Amino acid sequence: xxxxxxxxxxxxxxxxxxxxxxxxxxxxxxxxxxAAYRHMVLIRALDKKxxxxxxxxxxxxxxxxxxxxAIGVGIGLALQENDIFVPYYRDQATLYLRGVTLTQIMxxxxxxxxxxxxxxxxHRDLPLCIPIATQMTHAAGVAVALKSRAEPHAALVTCxxxxxxxxxxxxxxxxxxxxxxxxxxxxxxxxxxxxxxLTMQTAASTLAQKAIAAGMDGIRVDGNDVVAVYxxxxxxxxxxxxxxxxxxxxxxxxxxxxxxxxxxATRYRDIQQVNDAWEREPIKRLQTWLHAQHAxxxxxxxxxxxxxxxxxxxxxxxxxxxxxxxxxxxxxxxFAQMTKPLTAQQRYQQVRFATDSGTQDPQGAR
Amino acid sequence: xxxxxxxxxEAVTLALxxxxxxxxxxxxxxxDIGTNGGVFRATEGLKAEFGYKRVMDTPLAESMIxxxxxxxxxxxxxxxxxxxxxxxxFAAMEQIVCHAARxxxxxxxxxxxxxxxxxxxxxxxxxxxxxxxSTEALFAHIPGLRVxxxxxxxxxxxxxxxxxxxxxxxxxxxxxxxxxxxxxxxxDHGKGLPLDTCFTLRQGDDITLVSWGAAMxxxxxxxxxxxxRGVSVEVIDVATISPLDMDTILSSVMRTGRCVIVQEAARNxxxxxxxxxxxxxxxxxxxxxxxxxxxxxxxPMPYPRHEHFYLPTVADIVNACExxxxxxxxxxxxxxxxx
Ligand SMILES: Cc1ncc(C[n+]2csc(CCOP(=O)(O)OP(=O)(O)O)c2C)c(N)n1
Ligand SMILES: [Mg+2]
Numbered sequence: 001x002x003x004x005x006x007x008x009x010x011x012x013x014x015x016x017x018x019x020x021x022x023x024x025x026x027x028x029x030x031x032x033x034x035a036a037y038r039h040m041v042l043i044r045a046l047d048k049k050x051x052x053x054x055x056x057x058x059x060x061x062x063x064x065x066x067x068x069x070a071i072g073v074g075i076g077l078a079l080q081e082n083d084i085f086v087p088y089y090r091d092q093a094t095l096y097l098r099g100v101t102l103t104q105i106m107x108x109x110x111x112x113x114x115x116x117x118x119x120x121x122x123h124r125d126l127p128l129c130i131p132i133a134t135q136m137t138h139a140a141g142v143a144v145a146l147k148s149r150a151e152p153h154a155a156l157v158t159c160x161x162x163x164x165x166x167x168x169x170x171x172x173x174x175x176x177x178x179x180x181x182x183x184x185x186x187x188x189x190x191x192x193x194x195x196x197x198l199t200m201q202t203a204a205s206t207l208a209q210k211a212i213a214a215g216m217d218g219i220r221v222d223g224n225d226v227v228a229v230y231x232x233x234x235x236x237x238x239x240x241x242x243x244x245x246x247x248x249x250x251x252x253x254x255x256x257x258x259x260x261x262x263x264x265a266t267r268y269r270d271i272q273q274v275n276d277a278w279e280r281e282p283i284k285r286l287q288t289w290l291h292a293q294h295a296x297x298x299x300x301x302x303x304x305x306x307x308x309x310x311x312x313x314x315x316x317x318x319x320x321x322x323x324x325x326x327x328x329x330x331x332x333x334x335f336a337q338m339t340k341p342l343t344a345q346q347r348y349q350q351v352r353f354a355t356d357s358g359t360q361d362p363q364g365a366r
Numbered sequence: 367x368x369x370x371x372x373x374x375x376e377a378v379t380l381a382l383x384x385x386x387x388x389x390x391x392x393x394x395x396x397x398d399i400g401t402n403g404g405v406f407r408a409t410e411g412l413k414a415e416f417g418y419k420r421v422m423d424t425p426l427a428e429s430m431i432x433x434x435x436x437x438x439x440x441x442x443x444x445x446x447x448x449x450x451x452x453x454x455x456f457a458a459m460e461q462i463v464c465h466a467a468r469x470x471x472x473x474x475x476x477x478x479x480x481x482x483x484x485x486x487x488x489x490x491x492x493x494x495x496x497x498x499x500s501t502e503a504l505f506a507h508i509p510g511l512r513v514x515x516x517x518x519x520x521x522x523x524x525x526x527x528x529x530x531x532x533x534x535x536x537x538x539x540x541x542x543x544x545x546x547x548x549x550x551x552x553x554d555h556g557k558g559l560p561l562d563t564c565f566t567l568r569q570g571d572d573i574t575l576v577s578w579g580a581a582m583x584x585x586x587x588x589x590x591x592x593x594x595r596g597v598s599v600e601v602i603d604v605a606t607i608s609p610l611d612m613d614t615i616l617s618s619v620m621r622t623g624r625c626v627i628v629q630e631a632a633r634n635x636x637x638x639x640x641x642x643x644x645x646x647x648x649x650x651x652x653x654x655x656x657x658x659x660x661x662x663x664x665x666p667m668p669y670p671r672h673e674h675f676y677l678p679t680v681a682d683i684v685n686a687c688e689x690x691x692x693x694x695x696x697x698x699x700x701x702x703x704x705x
Binding site: 060061089108109110111112113128130131132133162163165166167168193194195196200201202262263267268324325327328329330331334341342345349352353 | 403423425453454456457492496634668670671672673675676
């Protein structure tokens with residue numbers, strides 16, 4: 001747990017071959033493991049579907065989370081209803097477990113703000129964050145709010161490995177440690193920031209060790225082991241909720257596909273590295289382990305795949321059926337009350353799109 | 367001399383290469399610009415040709431990219447930094463505003479900052495949030511910073527060369543919507559185009575259309591439509607939005623008496639407002655109709671599914687021109703815009 005500055009040590013229960021490295025924590029039941037497995041399989045199916053939609057022009061630029069499902073599921077299962085999640089943009093699995101629907105996730109990446117109308121556990125959570133690392137400081141602020149009201153909850157923020165190079169990252173960690181904030185920061189270390197490998201991002205041997213300079217605990221976990229991710233995040237959240245301060249967790253995983261659908265990773269990385277990473281991916285190892293425990297069989301697998309397909313297909317159908325926004329909708333949420341200039345711009349917009357009820361691009365495909 | 371049909375982004379690459387061949391102090395830096403050639407491929411092939419010491423893949427940190435460019439520039443290098451999207455320039459703003467733009471002034475000329483920051487900007491390609499705004503006016507407001515925006519492959523090549531050779535900091539904004547929509551013959555002759563100068567793209571007598579960047583594209587289409595109806599249209603590409611070349615715009619509007627300014631950016635406090643104010647100050651007596659602005663809205667760019675609600679269209683420009691051409695009518699002149 002404390003070897004945060006050694007590259008090849010991390011927290012791991014199930015290794016890449018699906019073998020126990022350590023006995024599982026006592027709170028991990030077979031039911032829990034089967035549920036975690038289902039969630040990961042569902043998110044992978046969603047991911048595959050959304051990429052396919054993008055390829056056929058029914059989706060905009062999308063950042064796949066292929067290979068990083070254990071991180072999102074581990075976090076999602078550890079978070080409690082009243083904790084606050086501050087996501088970046090590759091958190092499909094956690095969003096889903098917070099109650100954001102698959103349709104809403106598609107809606108966001110399909111280019112529609114209404115996908116951010118989070119309900120369920122996510123109703124106080126922040127929206128997706130695209131300007132890298134800026135969410136870290138928001139999360140510190142969320143933690144300040146929780147602490148100032150003595151709420152027994154924690155804030156949890158995610159970011160990528162590239163994000164650790166930005167000032168915002170260090171600034172947030174510094175404050176969190178200094179003010180002893182109820183904040184858990186999880187780095188999805190998928191080894192790449194678009195085309196920049198981690199070795200060109202930092203000379204530090206691990207990202208978890210960045211906690212040391214800030215003055216907080218740093219933990220390095222195998223991000224492909226859902227048990228390890230869950231266990232580390234769960235402990236860190238419990239610590240934060242009980243007023244014992246912040247934790248930085250580096251979850252080591254791998255981005256198995258392009259950065260987004262707009263990227264072509266073959267330009268800058270060796271396919272051999274990707275193939276090797278497939279040997280360590282999170283779903284296979286848990287499946288292997290469950291099989292070995294006789295806790296999962298081919299019939300269950302078939303039934304799961306069928307259920308997942310039905311769920312994703314229904315979400316896609318709902319996504320594709322969403323009507324567009326009215327032409328003046330984007331003007332109505334800028335301030336609590338419409339300003340005079342915006343009211344005038346709204347009138348202008350209504351005239352401008354009156355002829356085609358605001359649903360068509362007046363220029364055709366631009 | 368080698369002349370090829372190039373897109374605007376290819377013309378950018380060509381200018382970068384030319385500048386690097388001509389001047390060993392020119393170095394490139396930014397995120398994903400080396401091996402990957404930039405997310406828009408603007409630096410394609412340059413790392414292979416010039417090596418990693420002159421084409422630097424930096425860690426992900428815009429404040430650092432701008433700040434180290436300042437330091438490099440004070441020591442005789444000519445950094446050309448890429449900010450991957452203009453929406454991510456804000457972390458670099460402190461370095462640009464507090465240092466790059468004032469190094470010469472505050473050291474009374476002892477040090478200066480010959481750096482270029484390139485950034486793709488503007489909407490219309492359906493990119494995710496923060497990838498589509500046009501915030502050029504924020505930077506035009508900063509004293510000491512040149513803000514240059516090409517709108518064709520030829521101008522991208524010539525203006526970028528001049529920006530790199532300029533002894534002062536230049537923000538070079540590349541309208542990514544038109545990165546690849548037209549090809550033009552570009553000769554790699556190494557000659558720059560003048561900064562601080564508008565380009566008159568079409569000459570006419572009835573009305574002056576003023577724009578810059580990607581909106582230039584719709585502005586030219588609107589001009590063509592009007593010309594087909596017998597209207598004589600003058601079209602001006604501002605190109606350097608700060609400092610403004612008002613001489614060209616004024617002399618045109620004094621002749622035509624009518625002006626429509628087109629900007630993709632939000633309406634409030636934009637460059638169109640500045641041009642309009644300067645026309646009111648210096649050409650009021652020559653105006654035959656109020657100056658019109660066709661602009662975006664006072665909101666962020668909508669997410670991609672609804673971007674087309676925001677962007678000025680050819681029809682919007684033509685409508686504004688028609689209103690301008692009608693005035694003065696028999697009834698009191700009513701602005702076309704209600705805002
Ligand atoms: C401030 C900022 N700069 C640049 C970008 C463009 N960009 C988007 S994702 C990305 C790489 C991020 O890498 P990492 O933090 O490792 O997260 P990952 O995408 O790998 O999950 C970059 C440079 C951005 N979104 N925000
Ligand atoms: Mg990464």
